[in-house]
Amino acid sequence: MMRIGLKHMLSVQPQLEIIGIAEDGYLGVEAANTLKPDIVVMDVGMPHMDGIAATQSIKQNLPGTKVVILTSHTDQTEVIAALSSGADGYCVKGTSVERLVKAIEVVYEGATYIDAGVAQSVIEQLKPPQPKKSTKSIPPGTLSERELEVLQLIVEGCSNPEIAKTLYLSEHTVKTYVRGIMNKLLVNDRVQAAVVALRSGIVA
Secondary structure (H helix, E strand, C coil): CCCHHHHHHCCCCCCCEEECCCCCCHHHHHHHHCCCCCCCEECCCCCCCCHHHHHHHHHHCCCCCEEEEECCCCHHHHHHHHHHCCCCCECCCCCCCHHHHHHHHHCCCCCCCHHHHHHHHHHHCCCCCCCCCCCCCHHHHHHHHHHHHHHHHHHCCHHHHHHHHCCCCCCHHHHHHHHHHHHHCCCCHHHHHHHHHHCCCCCC
16 A cells, blocks of 8 residues: 555656556565666565665665665664665655655755654764763674674675575574574664674674
């Protein structure tokens, strides 16, 4: 219903032309690679491949394609992760059609658009750390060599099956490594693990 409604709202905008629609991250990446759109409107929470990994993949293959995130996710970690993956704009679901169109126009012109509802998260992230507070930097030695290899592939947006194929491991073994990585980094999901890894310099 969300896709149908969004398609209808945008299709009546004279300056926009919808050339494709996809129901999950994998299909979105495939459609983008085939259709090579100027703009992709992307959700974060999707089956098979989340929008952050999909955005990273699209930007790697099509650096000229702009990506506007349209999602209900407003958590600071996910906002920063989306922007770090290459997203050019971030809108929160419930925004007006006019604002979404404005976001599309802004990123098309080469600028970045951030919804006022999540802008504060970005500002907070850019503030220098308080000197009396301890940082959460994770020393590289915390993870084993194999865990570092798995973490690097997580940062690159690979799914468990892709990691298993790359490292010649079973999916069950990969799941075990992923769970161990999240436990050691004190995070709850893959996105947070990737953000911690990039911030601390564990992986590039």
